[in-house]
Amino acid sequence: MQLDVNGKQYDVDVPADMPLLWVLRDVIGLTGTKFGCGMMQCGACTVQVDGAPTRSCVTPASTLAGKKITTIEGLSADASHAVQRAWIETDVVQCGYCQSGQIMAAAALLTTKPKPTDADIDAAMNGNLCRCGTYQRIRAAVHRASELMAADKLGEVGHVA
């Protein structure tokens, strides 16, 4: 089957029921997306499919033909996405294992809701577990990313003008 991952085409020969997570990790070799539960309970495997946050651990790769898959590796080449910058600035990470999923969920949220409230963040990211308990800084960093994105946009406008 053909998969579009981070703008690159991959031809993979895997069983039809094989979840995207394992195709990404064990076949394509993109290990930034993590395995945590295998039953969409923890969000560590969150990627974006056509921009929507998706649990790759239960999504058969065979259902994704023609769709655009974005993983943490595709968010930016150099940790420069506003969410990643906000995460670094806010010193969010601890063990870091859940953070790819957290960041992909946050980036998707900010695309649909550029200025989320705490309640929006809770609703969008409650499915992303963190055993280190970085939640307080995650919340702060989502707000910070929102500011950075707004500033980036202003910058872009300014540049064009």
Added chain:
Amino acid sequence: MLRELFHKEKKGTLSRRAFLKSTALASGGLVVAFCLPAGLRRAFAQEAKTAVIPPNAFVHIAPDNTVTILLKHSEMGQGVWTSLPMVLAEELDCDWNKVRVEHAPAAPAYAHTAFGMQMTGGSTSTWESYDQLRQAGAMARALLMQAAAANWNKSVADCHAAGGFVVCGDKKISYGELADAAAKLPMPAEVKLKDVKDFRLIGKPMRRLDSTAKVSGKAEFGIDVKRPNMLVAVVARAPVFGAKLKSFDATKAKALPGVVDVVQVPSGVAVLGKHFWAAKQGRDALVLDWDLGAGATLSTAAMREQYRKLAQTAGTVAKSAGDIRATTKDAGIVEAEYEVPFLAHAPMEPLNCTVEIGKDGCDIYTGTQFQTMDQGTAAGILGLKPEQVRIHTTFLGGGFGRRATPTSDFVAEAVQVAKASGKTVKVVWTREDDIHGGYYRPMWLSRLRAAVGVGGKPASWEHTIVGQSIIAGTPFEKAMVKDGVDVTSVEGAADSPYLAAIPVHRVDLHSPTSAIPVLWWRSVGHSHTAFAVESFIDELAHAAKKDTLEYRRDLLPADSRERRALDLAAEKFGWGKPLPKGHAAGLAVHQSFGSYVAQIAEVSIDDKKQIKVHRVVCAIDCGPIVNPLTIEAQMQSGIAFGLSAALHSEITFKDGKVEQSNFNNYQVLRLNEMPKVEVHIVPSTDKMGGVGEPGTPPIAPAVANAVFAATGKRLRQLPLRFA
């Protein structure tokens, strides 16, 4: 209590007798390593062989000025990747932006200065290596200064070091340029450490050095390891503890696409596949016939009954003063039982281990807290010398104690799979494997009984503890089970600061055994003793009709570190001031791992009887500070971890089987439940304590005490639930 043991081991050994060794690397550059003296007592360790001086070090300065700091401790979220390099870099005076960090290999030079084995745990990393890393940094700086002075034909006294350069008048030369020459110089006998007032890094808020790797998916965890020709294995393990495999049929498994091999190992049957999915499908297709044995009758309901009965009888005495019977005859008696369940650690990264056996030894890639144990265990299985087993420590996707097993269970099993199959293999556990896999925080029951004396103060105090010993049967038994008492079972209870104010007291212990493997879980014994002691003190305060803060203050010495933490938390919280309608506050203070933490929780109960924790004010006295950001993060983290246990998590058994399986029924704290946590640090020059665990113990009793303040209902069982 544990800490006292550590310090006994440490006394008079390291600081005076440690010596340094410098080595010129073939690739150029300066390496500074400590080689611990052969005579250093290793009460906790498998005997490490010190004949070989390991070719590794704490710091390596490359010609391009990059400073690589080798971390002997494992980064599992607690921040040692940043805080420990800060300590070394402080003395080295290098450019912080040029610092790179790597996990050290497993070697005697990286042994814990108190334990004598390479390991990360017990909230010890910072204080145990603080002097060592400062010495290493200062030694490297001294050599660089000497090299520069010799180069300019000047005296060292005329030079100074700053930002990765040695400066003399208008001359300036980089550490990178000096590294080769410095490596050839003899070590000075002594180096002068900086005065605290001159610190530029230690004590300052420094952001993490592993952030960029971890926000870009590039950080390598054990589960991400890829080796040439590697297969992935998933193992079918016993459905109940102690079961024996009678036979198995792998026909269906082997017929699945991607399945390469099936091998039997001591822990079960491993299916090896081209990728995880194939191995997992294969594992699930195995037909296994187990002899379940006695374990099949095990139930936590029955164990609780047994524990309750045991608690009515006298156990092995851990601490005793005065005659209990004399004070308990006529006085008013307050009595209560507190219970906590078995708990899984459930780190976000499921357990895994990659093993590559070669002609000259074995390479193990894993996130572990117990390098020396793992190395020794693997060597034993393979008939190799420990130094032939090379441990490559990756980032750990959480540890919480689960990656520090005295049996090296997940490493030993992977070695067995590699040995049996003759393949390079990565064994990956599923979440269900992790939840079912044992090594739980033990289930505990505490029975407390106090006679109320003058002014409502306790005149006597009896605390009977019932629960499985973590230490018995491990290599730590000799050092940590004293007169029949596992010190970790009673820590926080036998050394409770309240006992000093209660002339008659007794703390005793029953250590029943079962087939369930138990293990240290973030804060170990304190995870149950703080809940029991701080809940019971609260009950006594209410019985005496006293304010719960004042009641504790009266029992604690005015100059105690507990008091300082408690007073700071109370002040910052605004204890006694009105709260929003329906909200109530509860507090707890507890010392663990050398740090003193007070927490005040503000809660409300909704109409569905769900407990909502809105805010937690936390004050900590951990002695001198290395990185305040680390402390703040660890307090938030400890509180979140403790709240999972306070509000949700439990492992129960029925007919020998664990009733939970994944995060749907083994619930942990989610983002919407995270309270607003405020962390305040008590300025302190007292002895340095740890920060990885001490944030966890006080939160469950603080919340339970707040629930009582809100409802008048005393919840004495974790997770906290209204019946």
